[in-house]
Amino acid sequence: MSIQEILVWLTFIAAIGFLVKKFFFKKKTKKACGQDDCGC
Amino acid sequence: MRQINVALVGNPNTGKTSVFNSLTGLNQKVGNYPGITVEKKEGVTKLSRVLKAHIIDLPGTYSLNASSLDENIVIELLLNKNDKDYPNVVVVVSDIENLKRNLLLFTQIKDLGLPTILAINMADRMDRKGISLDIPKLEEQLKTKIALISSRKNTGFDKLKNLIANYKQLSTEACCNASRVDPEYFGNLKKTFPDQNTYKLWLVITQDANFGNLDRNQIKSKTKSFEPKSQSELKRLQQKEIIARYTFINDTLKQTLTKDINAAKGLRASLDRLLMHRIWGYLIFAVILLLIFQVIYDWAAYPMDLIDESFASFSEWTKNTLPAGQFTNLIAEGIIPGIGGIVIFIPQIAFLFLFISILEESGYMSRVVFLTDKIMKKFGLSGKSIVPLVSGTACAIPAVMASRNIENWKERLITILVIPFTTCSARLPVYLIIIALVIPDKSFLGVFNYQGLVLLLLYFIGFGMAVFSAWLLHKVMKTSQKTYFVVEMPNYKVPLPKNVLITVVDKTKSFVFGAGKIILAISIILWVLASYGPNDKFKNAEDIVNTEVKTENLDLTQEELDTKISSYKLRHSYIGYMGKGIEPVVQPLGYDWKIGIAVISSFAAREVFVGTLATIYSVGSENEETIKKRMSKEVNPVFGGKLFNLASGISLLLFYAFAMQCMSTLAVVKRETNTWKWPIFQLVFMTGFAYIVSLIAYQLLK
Numbered sequence: 001m002s003i004q005e006i007l008v009w010l011t012f013i014a015a016i017g018f019l020v021k022k023f024f025f026k027k028k029t030k031k032a033c034g035q036d037d038c039g040c
Numbered sequence: 041m042r043q044i045n046v047a048l049v050g051n052p053n054t055g056k057t058s059v060f061n062s063l064t065g066l067n068q069k070v071g072n073y074p075g076i077t078v079e080k081k082e083g084v085t086k087l088s089r090v091l092k093a094h095i096i097d098l099p100g101t102y103s104l105n106a107s108s109l110d111e112n113i114v115i116e117l118l119l120n121k122n123d124k125d126y127p128n129v130v131v132v133v134s135d136i137e138n139l140k141r142n143l144l145l146f147t148q149i150k151d152l153g154l155p156t157i158l159a160i161n162m163a164d165r166m167d168r169k170g171i172s173l174d175i176p177k178l179e180e181q182l183k184t185k186i187a188l189i190s191s192r193k194n195t196g197f198d199k200l201k202n203l204i205a206n207y208k209q210l211s212t213e214a215c216c217n218a219s220r221v222d223p224e225y226f227g228n229l230k231k232t233f234p235d236q237n238t239y240k241l242w243l244v245i246t247q248d249a250n251f252g253n254l255d256r257n258q259i260k261s262k263t264k265s266f267e268p269k270s271q272s273e274l275k276r277l278q279q280k281e282i283i284a285r286y287t288f289i290n291d292t293l294k295q296t297l298t299k300d301i302n303a304a305k306g307l308r309a310s311l312d313r314l315l316m317h318r319i320w321g322y323l324i325f326a327v328i329l330l331l332i333f334q335v336i337y338d339w340a341a342y343p344m345d346l347i348d349e350s351f352a353s354f355s356e357w358t359k360n361t362l363p364a365g366q367f368t369n370l371i372a373e374g375i376i377p378g379i380g381g382i383v384i385f386i387p388q389i390a391f392l393f394l395f396i397s398i399l400e401e402s403g404y405m406s407r408v409v410f411l412t413d414k415i416m417k418k419f420g421l422s423g424k425s426i427v428p429l430v431s432g433t434a435c436a437i438p439a440v441m442a443s444r445n446i447e448n449w450k451e452r453l454i455t456i457l458v459i460p461f462t463t464c465s466a467r468l469p470v471y472l473i474i475i476a477l478v479i480p481d482k483s484f485l486g487v488f489n490y491q492g493l494v495l496l497l498l499y500f501i502g503f504g505m506a507v508f509s510a511w512l513l514h515k516v517m518k519t520s521q522k523t524y525f526v527v528e529m530p531n532y533k534v535p536l537p538k539n540v541l542i543t544v545v546d547k548t549k550s551f552v553f554g555a556g557k558i559i560l561a562i563s564i565i566l567w568v569l570a571s572y573g574p575n576d577k578f579k580n581a582e583d584i585v586n587t588e589v590k591t592e593n594l595d596l597t598q599e600e601l602d603t604k605i606s607s608y609k610l611r612h613s614y615i616g617y618m619g620k621g622i623e624p625v626v627q628p629l630g631y632d633w634k635i636g637i638a639v640i641s642s643f644a645a646r647e648v649f650v651g652t653l654a655t656i657y658s659v660g661s662e663n664e665e666t667i668k669k670r671m672s673k674e675v676n677p678v679f680g681g682k683l684f685n686l687a688s689g690i691s692l693l694l695f696y697a698f699a700m701q702c703m704s705t706l707a708v709v710k711r712e713t714n715t716w717k718w719p720i721f722q723l724v725f726m727t728g729f730a731y732i733v734s735l736i737a738y739q740l741l742k
Binding site for chain 2: 012
């Protein structure tokens with residue numbers, strides 16, 4: 001596999017990884033209300 | 041440098057955002073409040089050499105009695121000392137002409153015991169409107185400091201900054217003590233929670249808001265220990281509180297504000313009569329819509345073509361300059377066109393928001409809401425939904441972004457969900473080629489061309505489906521949010537170029553850096569799927585095609601041979617096999633695997649359908665006539681006969697009319713709703729519906 005091929009697959013994996021991260025791993029929102037059932 | 045938090049609060053249409061822009065300039069960022077898509081604007085301004093202010097532009101609210109998601113945010117921030125944005129000082133922005141109504145919110149915030157400054161905006165209008173104000177007396181009555189400001193003339197901001205910097209000197213005493221409406225009840229409340237602000241407790245009891253370390257139930261159970269109040273009693277007490285506040289405001293303004301009615305001019309009334317006239321009002325609005333449509337459909341085409349050509353040249357240059365190989369191909373054919381596919385939308389987004397911002401700033405948008413709200417409400421939409429819906433006929437992306445101007449969350453969501461049904465310009469190339477292929481080029485009654493009529497019908501179907509889905513969603517979607525029809529008619533103003541510019545820049549940035557990243561990632565994935573195959577047929581495509589050509593003794597030019605190889609490669613690529621994989625699913629609609637590939641690849645953008653078919657059929661040209669001739673010869677692999685006949689053609693047209701086939705729109709919906717739930721719902725619902733309709737059409741017509 002040439003270096004160009006490796007770069008293609010790395011970019012492809014990065015693109016998939018980015019979408020998976022966006023799709024499945026939401027940014028944790030800071031709960032700053034000081035209580036558990038605040039609903040924010 | 042020390043930093044303090046400043047909350048900018050005020051009624052809608054008081055010029056709060058202009059004040060925010062004047063204070064922060066371009067040192068601002070726009071985001072969302074966690075979990076919801078209420079816009080969060082924050083910025084920084086330097087107050088002195090040692091002090092800077094982090095300013096939060098909170099959503100417009102009429103009072104601390106929340107009736108919407110936006111208003112809840114204001115209350116939750118002002119009540120929650122643990123919030124990182126909890127303000128050191130609150131600036132209540134009011135409008136000189138609506139001081140009476142604006143002061144209700146001020147007195148409520150003042151009662152919370154927060155250092156509060158009153159910024160009276162649009163002070164430049166005082167002379168013209170014959171208004172004079174006794175500032176020292178008003179400051180004394182309201183127990184605060186006042187800054188007379190004008191965002192238009194950019195005056196009074198030094199004083200405002202100075203007051204903010206010296207916020208510790210401000211009185212935190214209540215100006216209109218709400219406790220007097222029921223001294224016994226409030227007295228007991230104070231006794232039970234001696235360390236808490238009584239008005240905060242009152243808001244926690246009566247509002248659906250969060251409150252620092254105290255649990256709502258805890259408060260309610262403790263308050264029950266002295267004298268429980270029923271919901272209706274609490275409501276009555278709330279009403280008494282509001283009446284008490286207005287009595288205080290009336291008395292205060294009687295002593296401090298004078299208005300010379302003769303000095304006021306009647307231009308606003310004349311304009312209102314014209315712009316809200318039951319015939320002229322709609323006609324003028326139609327002309328404005330036509331202009332917006334023209335600009336984003338037609339004028340935007342020039343910069344868009346320029347962007348398109350520039351990216352094509354850049355792509356070509358990259359391919360010729362970088363070392364040959366697959367990564368160079370990915371850059372030239374995947375990444376650069378992917379970025380081009382994002383940048384190309386900028387002119388449409390910028391033009392649309394230029395108009396929307398001008399309409400909002402000038403005060404005309406409120407008149408539009410008044411005109412159209414009654415009709416649109418029946419379908420679960422807002423009067424403001426009309427602009428995004430009409431813009432959707434050019435492109436769904438700026439249209440979805442334009443729906444942010446709709447305050448009510450349910451109405452905004454419904455608008456976002458139904459916009460992609462309107463016929464966008466990307467559908468046109470698909471419609472034109474299919475119509476030309478399956479609809480006879482004859483006239484009805486010798487006047488109306490059948491092909492033109494079908495195209496018109498497709499536009500109506502799209503708009504009709506958008507309205508019908510809105511009505512359906514309105515009936516199905518439940519919301520606990522209370523909605524009231526409150527439409528305020530702000531004064532007509534010449535839009536401030538700075539505000540317009542900031543809106544245009546914000547929206548464009550939000551698209552490029554938000555949805556753009558998703559679009560680019562999907563472009564890369566689609567390119568890889570179309571450029572690699574799972575077996576040797578893809579790798580050895582050139583040899584196989586060359587052998588075939590030799591065996592069949594075909595006399596092909598180099599260009600024809602290259603096209604044939606591309607076609608062979610596409611058929612044996614991952615995307616090609618995906619097309620073949622979905623053939624059993626699309627066969628009942630009258631399509632073969634080749635159309636399947638085109639349907640999958642047009643997920644990148646609908647117009648890609650034509651180009652993909654050109655590659656599959658080895659046409660070597662995207663010329664419509666050439667592709668049309670080739671397509672008309674295609675034979676249905678299962679039933680024989682022409683593949684593109686009336687039945688499959690109508691089925692395909694309906695599929696493209698209803699299916700959600702635009703990754704950019706999905707990305708922008710994700711960005712606007714802050715969740716994948718709604719774009720996935722759109723994808724499944726629209727594509728599922730498109731499938732059923734196309735299936736019925738094909739089975740009936742075949």
